Amino acid sequence: MLQSVKNFFTKYGQYIRTIFLISVVVIVVRELLSLSKTVNVSELKTHLSDLSIGQFLLLAIVGLITVVPMFGYDVILNKHRDVPLKPLAFLQNSWIINTFNNLIGFGGIISTGLRLELFGEEKERTKFLKIISVIIFFTTAGLSVLSVVTLIMMLLNLQPAIMNHYWIWVIGGSLYFPVLLVITRGKKARLWSSLKQTEIFWLLGTSVLEWLGVLSFFAFVGYTLGISYQLADLFPILITSFILGILSMIPGGIGSFDLFMIIGLQSLGISREEALTWLFLYRLFYFIIPFLIGLLLFAKNLASRINKKWRGIPGILWRKFSSFFLISALYFSGILLVLTSAIPDAFISNDWLKRLDIFSFHLISSAPGILIGFLLLVAGRATIARVKKAYWPTLVVIAFSTVFTVLDDFSLFTTCFFLALLVIVFLSKGYYSRSRMHYSWEAFTIDGAIYFSLIILYLIIGIQYVPTKHHLHLPRAFVDFYLFPNEKAWFTSFLLILAVGLLIFWIFRYMSKGTSQLLEKIDPKRVHKILNDFGGNETSHLAFTKDKYIYYYQDSKGEDVAFLLFQTCSNKYIVMGEPSGDQAYFSNLIQSFLDDCETEGVQPLFYEVKESFVMYLHEFGYDFIKMGEEGYVDLKNFSLKGKKNRGTRSIMNHFSEDLITFEVLMPPFSDELFLKLDAISNNWLNGRPEKGFSVGFFDKEYLSQAPIAVVKDREGDIIAFANIMPSYTPESISVDLMRHRLDAPNGTMDFLFVSLFEYFQEQGYSSFNLGMAPFSNVGHSEQSFWEERLGYFLYEFGNNFYSFKGLRQYKEKYVASWIPKYTVYSKKSFFFYNMLQLLIVVGKNKNEKIS
Known part of the structure; x- marks a missing residue:
């Protein structure tokens, strides 16, 4: 008999325990309902x-x-x-x-x-x-x-x-x-x-x-x-x-x-x-x-069991629901608390405002109400940012809100509402996982709009409820209201809001303190080893400019096998191009980078990536926009024969007759050469600042990493140069800096390009990367995304500040194929800010290096 009972419990033990736990929940609910009837x-x-x-x-x-x-x-x-x-x-x-x-x-x-x-x-x-x-x-x-x-x-x-x-x-x-x-x-x-x-x-x-x-x-x-x-x-x-x-x-x-x-x-x-x-x-x-504390712990324990049984899916759903409810509730209650505490009379005497005041938030005085209201707003922002430092303060702020409400103007709904918030925050401790807060432009815009709207509402409602004796003289009423209405109550509250504003600024500064573990400076030796062992791409060589950060990925042995380059702007980590190194590890690299960015609380933005990479990132919930096309010269079939290249042949013949020559110089380079190249570069810049990030700039260390092609006149003086930009593959090659003296003969750059094509054709390369044609073939269809239609507008009508069409037409003389390039960004971000931050980083002065 005992053995039969034991076998029964062994077989159905899991179901019995589940039924028991559910029964406990039912009994708890029943007892709480019974208890509430006695209150x-x-x-x-x-x-x-x-x-x-x-x-x-x-x-x-x-x-x-x-x-x-x-x-x-x-x-x-x-x-x-x-x-x-x-x-x-x-x-x-x-x-x-x-x-x-x-x-x-x-x-x-x-x-x-x-x-x-x-x-x-x-x-x-x-x-x-x-x-x-x-x-x-x-x-x-x-x-x-x-x-x-x-x-x-x-x-x-x-x-x-x-x-x-x-x-x-x-x-x-x-x-x-x-x-x-x-x-x-x-x-x-x-x-x-x-x-x-x-x-x-x-x-x-x-x-x-x-x-x-x-x-x-x-x-x-x-x-x-x-x-x-x-x-x-x-x-x-x-x-x-x-x-x-x-x-x-x-x-x-x-x-x-x-x-x-x-x-x-x-x-x-x-x-x-x-x-x-x-x-x-x-x-x-x-x-x-x-x-109630035990009930919280029981709910947490039960939720953990259910989440484990269903492979984490309930946890994901809970986090999405609870975070949305919690953030919405914190912002909503914070806004109402500020208004009802600062201008309680308005919410008492006006029906439509009274309907909004569902919480009876009239605390001991306006000062605690305004303070706690703004702190609830801060807690909402910190909860969105998932900052560890905000977990206990959020619990304390909600607890104080509950206590003040209970003691001063008890409302069962208010109490239950705040207790529900306490439960959600308590059960969501793991949600607050980030070491510090990155206060993004998007967050600043939303919070700024809320704070600004609160002030405007405060002023409008305050003017509406100026004492009756002033209503006949609006200008005087307006002046009196702004200075000393209701025995200076408004002015006092306004000063209080300013003080609270300083407190909020300090809190955000405190939560933003800390250093990122991802901002690693570039080590040329490590980069060289990866590129020499596994190869790279058209942007790999930009690592040697050292104006970006680098993210390494290591294999199970702890060896560097891949990397990507990025720069920061606010809460964005803007990645230049695609990963370099062993392609077998690219998916692991991206997954690791995205996970680390999530932990850090930043949003990656990938600039100038190919279509296959876009589709990969799209699986992670990223959106994209086409930024233009990159042109490639077919070196295997390149030739100056034919009617199409008659003008180019004429330039080459003319330069040959004038004894203008082309030469590729190998590193190391002398200081004398750098002085000559620097003079040409400064002459070409003509006072304009150099850019960085997506292009190289004149820097001895950077230029010393690869050969330099030069054009010399009949006296042997250098009149133009271009530094070679290897892709660390046997198929493709490119150049970065292309500069000439302002008094160089017309056609110098054509001569330089064609000479490079012929030189690398002899070296066995199959293609030459001529770089981007921005907004080329973007947004042609009326059904295109509005962002891409904006790119089309810039391409068609933006020649006054940048020759988009001219650049495309010039490169088409040599380009055999065009490859689309895209920018990929998080759907949670604002497109306008993405583009603006991208422009800031791409247009950054070369002197703004990483310290």
Whole structure:
């Protein structure tokens, strides 16, 4: 029979545990609904308003401390595990068990099931069931010991007169422990054999401390309320009430305990109203608040189990819902709180504003209201940014909002609303995962619009509610309102808002402090090794300009195998081109980079990438826009023959007749050569600043990394040059800087290009990259994205500030194929800001190097 039962539980144990946990949730909901029916909101408001904030917090803290002795029961249970729970997990599980048992014990059924679920081990459930059974028996042993003390007081005639009618219950309670002691010492006490003698005494001591703690807390509540009583009179009444409450089997003894306590307290000369207040505060701080904390912990534990079972999908859905609700609620409540605190009269006298004020947010004064309102807005922004530093402050701000609302103008809806926010924040600790906040332009725009709108609404509503005596003289009313309306109330509030603004600025500065782990400077040796071992692409060589940061990816052996280049602007990490190195690791590199950016709280933006790379990033939820096309010369089939190239042939022949020559110089280069090239570069720039990021600039270290092509006149003086830009592949090559003296002959650059084509054709390269033609073939269709239609507009009509068409036409003389290039950006970002930040980085002066 026992084997059949064991097999049944082995087979269906998982389902039984699931049903049990669901049953607990159902019972909790039912008990909370039943409890809510017994709460009179108006009386509750009156009771709480009699307490100061200090008394409220003190009662809450002492009530929580009173729960701690009950942990002793679970200390024994934890010792019998093969692997004891860690302290934090132990405290969490024990709190859940004991606070649930306090409120909805059902004779120990709930605590038995929860202890078996939270402390029991799969292979030792029978052993744990025995130990839990012993614990259940000993939870009331301490009450029995205190009943013996009560009985002694009655024998010595020290009890109140009312106790003469209840001696039988005290005797029954007193007999419980002696009977339990006899059973545990009996020869057939198999149930107790699982525990040592010292553990039995530990349980007894725990039980005595638990009941002494409850008694002390009840007495402390009466003392806090200022009620006069004698502890010797209260003690026997309270012990008898506990016994009656347990015998009733009603969760928490609600009803039976309360009835006898009211009768007993009235017999001591305490009024019914005082007794009810006393009982209410005792239940609130000993039962309800600890239970609500336990409920949070239980929900977190249950959610973790469900999330694990369903492969993390519930967690993803929860994070999306909770973050959206939390952020919306923080912003909404913050805005209303600021307005209703700064201009409460407007929300009282106007119906449409009164409908907005659903929270009754009239706190102690306007100063705390405005402060907490703005802090809620800050908490909303920090929650969006998911900053670790914001987790506890957010909980504190919401908690203070709840306390202020409860104490000053209690609203059940408001209280439940803030408690719901507390629950969501508490369960979302993992959501606050970032080390610091990046206050993006998008965030600044949204918050700036909110703060600005608050000020405008404040002014408009304030003007509307200027005292009637000013309405006949609008200019005077306007002046009076801005300076000293309602005895300077408005002006005082305005100064308060300015002070709060400085506080917000400091908070954002604090949350933004820290350094990124991704901003690694370029090490030329590491870059050379990757490019020489695995190859690169058309942008790889830009690493040697050192005006960007680099992100390395390493294989399982810790060897560098790939990298990408990027620069920062606000919260954007703008990546130049595609990854370089071993293509087999590119997907791992991008995934790692995106994960690190997510952890850092920044948004990547990829500039000048190919279509295949766009589709890969699109899978991660990124949007894109075509930025133009990149031209490639087919070196295998390049020739100056034919009518099309007649003009180019003429230039080449003319330069040859003038003894103008082409030469490729190999590094290392002399200082004398750099002086000549620098003079040409400065002459070509003609006072314009050099750009960086997507192009190179004149720098000795950068130019020393690859060959330099030069054009010399008949005297041997250099009149033009271009530095070679290798792609570190045998197929393609390009150049970066292309500069000539302003007095160089017309056609010098054509001569330089054609000479380069012929030179690299002889070297065996198959293509020559001539670079981008911005906005070329972008947004031609009326059905194109509006962003690309804007690019088309710039291409067609922007020649006044940049020759888009001319550049395309010039390159088409040589280009055989065009490859589209795109910019890829997060859908969460603003397109306009993306383009503006991209322009800032691309147009950055070369002197603005990384420090």
